[in-house]
Amino acid sequence: MNAQTTHRAPTAHLNTAGTGRMPATVHAVLADCTARDDRFGPYVLEESLGPVLDTGIHERLGALLGVPARHTALFTGAADGFDSFASRLPLGPGDRIWTTPHEGVARLATLVALRDRTRCTLEVVPLRPDGDLDLDWMREHLDERVALVSVVHVSSACGTVNPVEAIGRLLAPHRALYAVDASHSVGQLPVDVARIGCALLTADGWRFLRGPDGIGFGYVDPALGESLARPPAAAAVAALHEALVRHEADTTRPYESLLPRLRAAVGRLPGIRMLAPGREQAGIVGFRHEEVPAALIRRGLARRGVIVRKAVAQETPLHPASAAGATAVGASVHHDNTPADIDRFVLALREVLREERPAAATRQPAAPARRALAAVESA
Structure with a gap:
């Protein structure tokens, strides 16, 4: 059976910011x-x-x-x-x-x-x-x-x-x-x-x-x-x-130990652009790939037992990261994550990008989503 049909239980849950995994x-x-x-x-x-x-x-x-x-x-x-x-x-x-x-x-x-x-x-x-x-x-x-x-x-x-x-x-x-x-x-x-x-x-x-x-x-x-x-x-x-x-x-603070490891590992991958405004971040890493859409990355990681989320512009319509309606991948860490989860995530992400980049190069870019910024009257 191929990766499309084989069912494997998630082994690296990196979407606590979206939906935490209940104990x-x-x-x-x-x-x-x-x-x-x-x-x-x-x-x-x-x-x-x-x-x-x-x-x-x-x-x-x-x-x-x-x-x-x-x-x-x-x-x-x-x-x-x-x-x-x-x-x-x-x-x-x-x-x-x-x-x-x-x-x-x-x-x-x-x-x-x-x-x-x-x-x-x-x-x-x-x-x-x-x-x-x-x-x-x-x-x-x-x-x-x-x-x-x-x-x-x-x-x-x-x-x-x-x-x-x-x-x-x-x-x-x-x-x-x-x-x-x-x-x-x-x-x-x-x-x-x-x-x-x-x-x-x-x-x-x-x-x-x-x-x-x-x-x-x-x-x-x-x-x-x-x-x-x-x-x-x-x-x-x-x-x-x-x-x-x-x-x-729970007494650990994974954003102090695992988050820097996750951010550094993702940031080293070619074609990745980190979403990292501000001098302090906690718990969440957002990124985009210059060629592969976030939806394909999320689905490819899920097939490999790694759970992340696709963030869409409408969720935070005023944020610079939502400019032009672009989607992004969000990964987050928590108490039940380990360094092995980060390693598995990076390995799976490399595989997904290697698999999807040739097809992505032939796709037409998606039309930008309509932004909600027009609904707000700035002084």
């Missing part, structure tokens, strides 16, 4: 709770999970984020949690919203809808030539008309770490509500809400925490009121609780 104990909790929900119904399941749903999950989330347990909240995802609060803010025509080029499309859609509803101004904080957010621009343009500042902690496009604590100190004396998307930082970087100084922090449970799909969480300043987002299923809450238990036992 066996988390799988077991999710399967058991789902089976009990199916057999006895949600009310019986919720009653049996009372201590976890009422206090346990919030205590662990509070410890994770450095906040009181009562100030944590659960959503079906980070984007839903953010939308629950941002979409009902009482802004007006004189107000300003700040976002950044790292903003994900779901959160950006909420901001555009808020702008359209309130007729406020939506502005994009520029990047410096080195790829970092321009804090000097923020200092120069900050005033009491800035009502909401939305910042991504770690960029999903290329792993850039934004200075969320420095931004919090800058905004502290001012009116602006500060909201942080920690979806790609919680679980791999320390996240301390008190040090960040934000009023709202949201994250997904299925990425670097390796919990189940369909659950997000966050910190909510009591002044913001109650979330209107749809709560996650009880089985997902129980599984996330188990994932947090596992996370607390």
Whole structure:
């Protein structure tokens, strides 16, 4: 049988930033709770999970984020949690919203809808030539008309770490509500809400925490009121609780050891262009090949037992890496990865490029995807 038809279980999962690989104990909790929900119904399941749903999950989330347990909240995802609060803010025509080029499309859609509803101004904080957010621009343009500042902690496009604590100190004396998307930082970087100084922090449970799909969480300043987002299923809450238990036992930081190894290995391959703006990256490597499309690279790696993701421009439409609608390959590392995974990935990538380059040379270039940048009115 050839590589197209032979089934091989993944041996190198390098897509934690997209969907983390759940540990066996988390799988077991999710399967058991789902089976009990199916057999006895949600009310019986919720009653049996009372201590976890009422206090346990919030205590662990509070410890994770450095906040009181009562100030944590659960959503079906980070984007839903953010939308629950941002979409009902009482802004007006004189107000300003700040976002950044790292903003994900779901959160950006909420901001555009808020702008359209309130007729406020939506502005994009520029990047410096080195790829970092321009804090000097923020200092120069900050005033009491800035009502909401939305910042991504770690960029999903290329792993850039934004200075969320420095931004919090800058905004502290001012009116602006500060909201942080920690979806790609919680679980791999320390996240301390008190040090960040934000009023709202949201994250997904299925990425670097390796919990189940369909659950997000966050910190909510009591002044913001109650979330209107749809709560996650009880089985997902129980599984996330188990994932947090596992996370607390992990002490390694693979972005400090494996990420440089991964970045160096990929960067040495001919025809590869790294997506590496900013002076600090964590957990995620983004790259393109000058001839072979990202989709073919992803599929070729999957046939060889290496799991990565294809990133499309629409996911982060304001980011320079999304220029002209180009796709990219994203690889990410976590606690369960080893140096052997990196070696397997590089070997497989070499094979894919060797296999696909002759065919790629005869293909017509794809038409650029329509960008969402036109939806944002920069000041």
